[in-house]
Amino acid sequence: MFDVRSYRKAASVGQALTLLAADPEARPMAGGTNALFKLRRGSEAFRSLVDIAGLPELPGIALDPDGGLRIGAGVTFRELAASPLVAEKARCLAEAALAMGGPQLRARATLGGNLCGGGHCAACRRCRYPRCPAAMVGADGPAPLLALDARAEIAGRAGKRLVPLGQFWTAPSRTAVARDELLLGVVIPAASLGAPGSGYVKYAMRAAMDTATFGCAALCRLDGGRIAGLRLACVMAGPTPRRLPKAEAVAPGRLPDAATFAAMAAAAAGEAAPRADWQGDVDFRLHIIRRQIEALLAAVARRAEDA
Template sequence: MYDFRSIYQAKDVADAIAALQRDPEAVLIAGGTDVLIKIREGKLAGCSLVSIHELRELSGVTMEEDGTLSIGALTTFRDVTYDPLVQKHLPVLGEAVDQAGGPQLRAAGTIGGNVCNGITSADSASTLVALDADLLVRGPAGERIVPISQWYKGMGKTALTHEEILLAVRIPKSHYQGWTGHYIKYAMRSAMDIATLGVSCLVKLSADKRRAEEVRLAFGVAGPVPMRAPHAEAVCAGLPVEAAAARIGQAALEDVNPRDSWRASKAFRLQLVKELSGRAFREAGRKGGARI
C-alpha cells in the first residue's frame, strides 16, 4: 500500500509554497504517477505530501501576445497531445508525450511532473530541449525563468528548489515557427516501457525545401541528462537535405556519452544514436516539405 504520513491539499500556488516552507521534508504531488510509485517502493515511505492536483490554474495551453506558447505544469500528457494549439504549432511535442506509458498514465501524468523528475528518459525531455524551452517557476522570492539548458543538474536532479513550484513550460515563437520536428523513442518493448534512447530532431528548411538552414538535435538517455548535439547541428546547418541526413548520425557521436546499463550497452546506444538521428532528421524534413 501507500505509506505516507499526511497529505495537504493546497488551495492555490502561494498556499502550496507556504506548505513546502513549513515542512522541509514534504513532497509535492500532482498526477502522482512518479511519487506514488516511489512511496509504494519504500523510497519515500512515511513522507508528508503537498498536493497541487486541484490547482486548475496550472492546467491548459495558451498563446501569449508575443506568440509564446505556455503549457501549464499540470497539463496531462493526453491534454498536451490533443490541444489544438499544440497540434497546430508543436505537433512534435504532442507526438512525444503520447508515447509515455499507457492510456491511464497519459490521462494522469503531467508534463510538469515529467520535467521535474529530472529523468533523462522522460519522453517530453529531448523535445523540450530541442525546442529550447523555458521553465517558469515560483517560490518564496517570486518568479523566475530557467532556460531548459540550465534545468537538468544530474540524474534525477533539477534547478528547482524544495520551496519552488513549476508553473509552466514556455516555448517562444521563434523556437517553433518555421520548424518541423520528429521524435523517435526506442524501447525494449513497444508498449509502456521507458526509453532505451530518445531522439528529437527539429529542422528549419530553406524556402525551396532543398537545404537544412538550421537543425536542432536532442537526446534522452545519451548521457546523464537530456542533451543537445551542438556538433551535429553545426555540421548539418546549411547542407542539402540529403547530405545532412547522411551526416547527422555520425556527427552526433561526437556529442553523446551514453552508459552501459541492464537495458542496453553503451555500444548499442551509440548505434541507436547514429541510426535514429538520420531517421528523425529525414522525417522532420519530410514533414516540412522536403523531398527525401
C-alpha cells in the same frame, strides 16, 4: 501499502509553497504516477506529500500576447496529445506526448511531473534506495521542449523566475527547481513554433508503458533546398537531457540527404555519453542513437520539404 507520513492538499500555488517551506521533508505531488510508484517501492523521498493536482494556476495550453505558447505544469499528457494548438505549433511535442506511457498514464501524468521527476531510473525495478532521487531519466517531455528552446517558469516564495530548459536539468536527478519551489509551466518562444520540419522518435523496449531507451526531437528548417537550421535534443545520450551541438553544427548549408544525416548521426554518437544498464550496453545504445537520429532527420527533412 503506501508508507505516507503526511498528506496535505494545497488549494493554491501560494499555499503549496507555504506547506513546502514549513516541512523540509515535504515534496509536491501532481499526478502521482512517479511519486507513488517510488513510494510503493520503498523510497523515503515521498512520505510527506503536498498534493498540487488540480491547482487553478497550473493547467492550460494557450498562446501568450507575444505569440509564445504557454503550457501549464498541470497539463496532462492526454491533454497535450489532444491539443490542436500543440499539434499545429509544436509537432515534436505532440508526438512525444502520444509516445508517453499508455492511455491511463497519460490521463493522470502531468508535464510538470515529467520535467521535474519523470521517467524512473534503471534501478527502479529493484529500487530500495533509502532516499530515492526523483530521477529524470528516459522521460518523453524534455527532448521536444529542449529542441523548441522552451523556458521553465518557476515559482518560489520570493517570486517567479524563468529558466531556459538548457539550464533546467543541473545534474542527474537534479533540476533548477528547489525543493520548496514549484514549476508553474513552460513557455515556447514564438520563433520556435509552427516549424513543419518537426518530429520526435522514441526507442523503448516495449511499444507502450515504457520509458525511453533513447528519445530524440528534431526541428529542421530548409532554405533553397538546403538546411538552414537544425536543432536536435535527446534523452538517454548522457546523464541529463541535452541538445547535441556538434551534430547540429554539421547541418547548416548542407543538402538534406543521406550523407548529411549519416554525418550528423555520427557526430551525435561522438558527443553522446550513454550509460550501460539493463536496457543495453554502451555499444548498443550508440548504435540506437545513430540509427534513430538518421531516421528522424530523414523524416523531419521530408516534412520540411513537403510543407
